[in-house]
Amino acid sequence: MSRLLKLNIFRYNPEDEQSAPHMQEFVLEETDSMTLFIALNRVREEQDPSLQFDFCCRAGICGSCGMVINGRPGLACHTKTRDLPGEITLLPLPVFKLVGDLSVDTGTWFREMYTKTESWIHTNKVFDPTALEERMDNKDAVAIYELERCVECGCCISACGTARLREDFMGAAALNRVARFLIDPRDQRTDRDYYDIIGNDMGIFGCMGLLACEDVCPKHLPLQNQLGFLRRKMGITSIKRLFSK
Amino acid sequence: MQTIYTDFLVVGAGLAGERAAVETAEAGFSAICLSLVPARRSHSSAAQGGMQASLGNSVMGEGDGPDVHFADTVKGSDWGCDQEVARLFADTAPIEMRRLAHWGVPWNRVVPGKSIYYKGGKQFEKVEAAEKEGLIMARSFGGTAKWRTCYTSDGTGHAVMCTMDNRCAEKGVEVHDKTEAIALLQDGEACFGVVARCLRTGELRVYLSKATMIAAGGFGRIYPNTTNAVICDGGAHAMCVATGLVPMGNMEAVQFHPTGIVPTDILVTEGCRGDGGTLLDVDEKRFMNIYEPEKAELASRDVVSRWMTHHMREGHGVKSPYGEHLWLDIRHLGREHITGKLREVYEICTSFLGVDPIHQLIPVRPTQHYSMGGVRTNKDGAAYGLKGLFAAGEAACWDMHGFNRLGGNSLAETVVAGGIIGRRIAEFLEGCETEFKTGLTNDEVKRQQARIDALISGRDGSENVYKVRAAMQDALHKGANIFRTQEGLEKCVADLQEALIRAKKVGLRSNGKGVNPELTAALKLEGQVRLALMVAYGALMRTESRGSHNREDFPARNDRDWLTRTLAYWKKPEDTLPTLEYEPSTTVVEIPPGDRGYGHAEIISADDKKE
Numbered sequence: 127m128s129r130l131l132k133l134n135i136f137r138y139n140p141e142d143e144q145s146a147p148h149m150q151e152f153v154l155e156e157t158d159s160m161t162l163f164i165a166l167n168r169v170r171e172e173q174d175p176s177l178q179f180d181f182c183c184r185a186g187i188c189g190s191c192g193m194v195i196n197g198r199p200g201l202a203c204h205t206k207t208r209d210l211p212g213e214i215t216l217l218p219l220p221v222f223k224l225v226g227d228l229s230v231d232t233g234t235w236f237r238e239m240y241t242k243t244e245s246w247i248h249t250n251k252v253f254d255p256t257a258l259e260e261r262m263d264n265k266d267a268v269a270i271y272e273l274e275r276c277v278e279c280g281c282c283i284s285a286c287g288t289a290r291l292r293e294d295f296m297g298a299a300a301l302n303r304v305a306r307f308l309i310d311p312r313d314q315r316t317d318r319d320y321y322d323i324i325g326n327d328m329g330i331f332g333c334m335g336l337l338a339c340e341d342v343c344p345k346h347l348p349l350q351n352q353l354g355f356l357r358r359k360m361g362i363t364s365i366k367r368l369f370s371k
Numbered sequence: 372m373q374t375i376y377t378d379f380l381v382v383g384a385g386l387a388g389e390r391a392a393v394e395t396a397e398a399g400f401s402a403i404c405l406s407l408v409p410a411r412r413s414h415s416s417a418a419q420g421g422m423q424a425s426l427g428n429s430v431m432g433e434g435d436g437p438d439v440h441f442a443d444t445v446k447g448s449d450w451g452c453d454q455e456v457a458r459l460f461a462d463t464a465p466i467e468m469r470r471l472a473h474w475g476v477p478w479n480r481v482v483p484g485k486s487i488y489y490k491g492g493k494q495f496e497k498v499e500a501a502e503k504e505g506l507i508m509a510r511s512f513g514g515t516a517k518w519r520t521c522y523t524s525d526g527t528g529h530a531v532m533c534t535m536d537n538r539c540a541e542k543g544v545e546v547h548d549k550t551e552a553i554a555l556l557q558d559g560e561a562c563f564g565v566v567a568r569c570l571r572t573g574e575l576r577v578y579l580s581k582a583t584m585i586a587a588g589g590f591g592r593i594y595p596n597t598t599n600a601v602i603c604d605g606g607a608h609a610m611c612v613a614t615g616l617v618p619m620g621n622m623e624a625v626q627f628h629p630t631g632i633v634p635t636d637i638l639v640t641e642g643c644r645g646d647g648g649t650l651l652d653v654d655e656k657r658f659m660n661i662y663e664p665e666k667a668e669l670a671s672r673d674v675v676s677r678w679m680t681h682h683m684r685e686g687h688g689v690k691s692p693y694g695e696h697l698w699l700d701i702r703h704l705g706r707e708h709i710t711g712k713l714r715e716v717y718e719i720c721t722s723f724l725g726v727d728p729i730h731q732l733i734p735v736r737p738t739q740h741y742s743m744g745g746v747r748t749n750k751d752g753a754a755y756g757l758k759g760l761f762a763a764g765e766a767a768c769w770d771m772h773g774f775n776r777l778g779g780n781s782l783a784e785t786v787v788a789g790g791i792i793g794r795r796i797a798e799f800l801e802g803c804e805t806e807f808k809t810g811l812t813n814d815e816v817k818r819q820q821a822r823i824d825a826l827i828s829g830r831d832g833s834e835n836v837y838k839v840r841a842a843m844q845d846a847l848h849k850g851a852n853i854f855r856t857q858e859g860l861e862k863c864v865a866d867l868q869e870a871l872i873r874a875k876k877v878g879l880r881s882n883g884k885g886v887n888p889e890l891t892a893a894l895k896l897e898g899q900v901r902l903a904l905m906v907a908y909g910a911l912m913r914t915e916s917r918g919s920h921n922r923e924d925f926p927a928r929n930d931r932d933w934l935t936r937t938l939a940y941w942k943k944p945e946d947t948l949p950t951l952e953y954e955p956s957t958t959v960v961e962i963p964p965g966d967r968g969y970g971h972a973e974i975i976s977a978d979d980k981k982e
Contacts, residue, residue, distance in 0.1 A: 139884060139885045139886075140885065141572055141573055141884050141885025141886065142882065142884040142885055157634075157692040157693075158691065158692060159633075159634055159723075159724045159725055159726070159734075161635065161723060163635065164634060164635070170888065170889075171837040174881070175836075175837070175879070175880050175881045175888065175889035176881035176882065176887055176888070176889060177888070178886055178887075178888055180408070181601055182408050182412045182414075182600045182601055182602055183412070183414065183416070183417045183600045184600070184601060184635055184637070185417065185635070185637045185719075185723070186722060186723070187416060187417045187526075187529065188408070188411075188412040188413075188416055188417065188600065189411075189412060190408060190412050203635075203723070204722040204723055206723075206724075206725045208725055209725070225549070225570075225571055225886060226885055226886055229886070231549070231571065232409060233408070233409035233546075233548040233549060236409060236411075237409075237540070237546070237548075240536075240537065240540045241540065244541075245537050245540060246474075246475065246537040246538060246540060246541040247474065247475040247537075251473070253469075253470055253473040253474075255466045255469070255470070257469075258469075258506070259426075259468075259469040259472045259473075259506060259507055260472065260473070261480070261504065261505030261506060262472075262477075262478075262480050262505050263480065263505060264479060264480040264481070264482045264505070264508070266477075267477040267478060267479055267480050267523070268477075268479070268524065270477040271477045271523050271524050271526065271530055274477065274526075274529075274530055274533055275526060275529070277411075277529075278409065278411055278412075310475070310477075312473075312475065
């Protein structure tokens, strides 16, 4: 006999004057291999068609469905109900602006992050369509890809103590992004250039070292290592700056 | 009401749309991409395998070149493609891959020396040349004569999408995410933008543009079981169809993949079968060896899908709360092999199913995978029917894929077509003088607001949007699937016509305020049913089997009568069937029709045509 799941879901529609933030309970019969993707769609199609939540690829690749699942930020698409107790509480990710119910606006946050970190290759080389591609060590390519696997779900930001305290903190996703360009031989920026972006309390020196970011990262990115790596680099750059003054 | 003006407007912010936007931005024009989700969540990012381009750097790619790539593509299409377009594609792909490397894609690179690879479960050795060290590496893919697929580990789409979106940020291309285009602005001759709905507030917004591009991906979600992301719902196609002027090309050409997992239809790789995995039925017995004694599980994608469906129809499927399926068995390959070489499969099974494939069977079924059909364009990407309207990527029928698309060619198409068509659009914008018709714009906004009001008030009826959508999906699943017959397709068309009547009578159960997902679904439902009818009716009329289109009652590929592309129009809103027209598949013939070398071989030659 399958379980009856009790889903406690945060409800609020900011575009409806009648709506006030509250928790709503839904009861649903569990089926084999049920994920929160399946459960939430069933609730919407069978019980409350106004329920807002985000899914896109539903395969752990795109990062759309970050939410707080029984107290912990994670991707709902690869969360199986059988791994949860019969009572499941779902809340939208904090830090990001609420769109409605479980849906938050990660797009605006990340787009601002690209602008701040200038998230693109800085080079004065010009592409020549008639030439062979520039060579690159495969080890470098693999190392860059390891950091570029971030799906921008926002879980690390939501779990971050500093990001919860101060709005301007860039967070692990941004620092990981900087590390990705820093190790890319095609990017001609210097440590000093990066220092101007992250060598402050909004960047690398704001991190309190709680390291929840890595604990909740659904892609298991080495976020702690990147923080350590950047901190060392920026610390040295900071000392060099002092002496060159 | 907010009105936003731009030179170039793209509906969609995946690889094709963003690539075209970058091209126009570099030429000095303003560009905005509208997207249902943040750009990097686009379905392009889900492609894992890679992009085909004949760089010939790997030792297994030696001797490759655009000619070989072109020939593979034409054969793969079962001679249904536009050969001029396939040529343009094959010639441009290597340059685009190098350009992506320059922009920041971390392509895997050639590592010189000995290494091991597997083919058909057997181990082989190869030696990469020292002088190629550090150039872009390639891997092997089905249907290609050479190793030609450029890749970044198992996340090619994701890596290229990140680089492309970075390039957009650098070049000032705006991405308006959580924004859905719901109607084209047009005066019967030219397109001048869209009416869109903000998916943060639910408000309507007008975008006026000199050139507009549809790059919104496939429409797999009109089927119940699909590998497509939930955003691939055909909304943008439906908007073009609603004009009555823009035809969809080859909508009956729909590709299915044999091993989507049940229930969520995420793919597990063909490598499972390549390495020795077997397919089992409800009695846990093998069946592919009965139907295909020689190749069994290793027959081509379309052949395996067909026999799986046949076997389930014979009553050997496994019943589940999510419908019938079969089993994929890889247990005998052992822990080391499964967690090593098939790690991704292992992770998908454990993460999404809670199934341990070392000890348990994997539930699988053939699943809708790719739409070869879409907004019909010429080789410059210009849509038929409206000036200033373009399309690229899976959303388009630019038609380099014909009736079957090769792995690695779709992801490559996005950037190659985006680049080529982006340049054509920049040229179009150079010489473009437009007048925006504000009267028509106001009328269209009023019309859209009236649709929304009618849905909220339930003025036209109280049909449940999700139930009608399920009826449409069910009809397609039963009648316009892997196997097609006259009887099945006629029933499918009739069921879809009934769904069309119901779709016009949808009323919301919720209040429709704000973003409201029920309203979002309702606004596109009637258009989706029209697309479904284009698929089913096109398939009913095409009395042959070509590529992914399989008529059991017409098993031969009929080049005598069907070396054609279907153009499907929805001429008037009150029509209950699409209007079909036909044009030649290709006007330039570099390779005359021949045998594909796999699948069924029966061909009615074009030479049999009576003069």
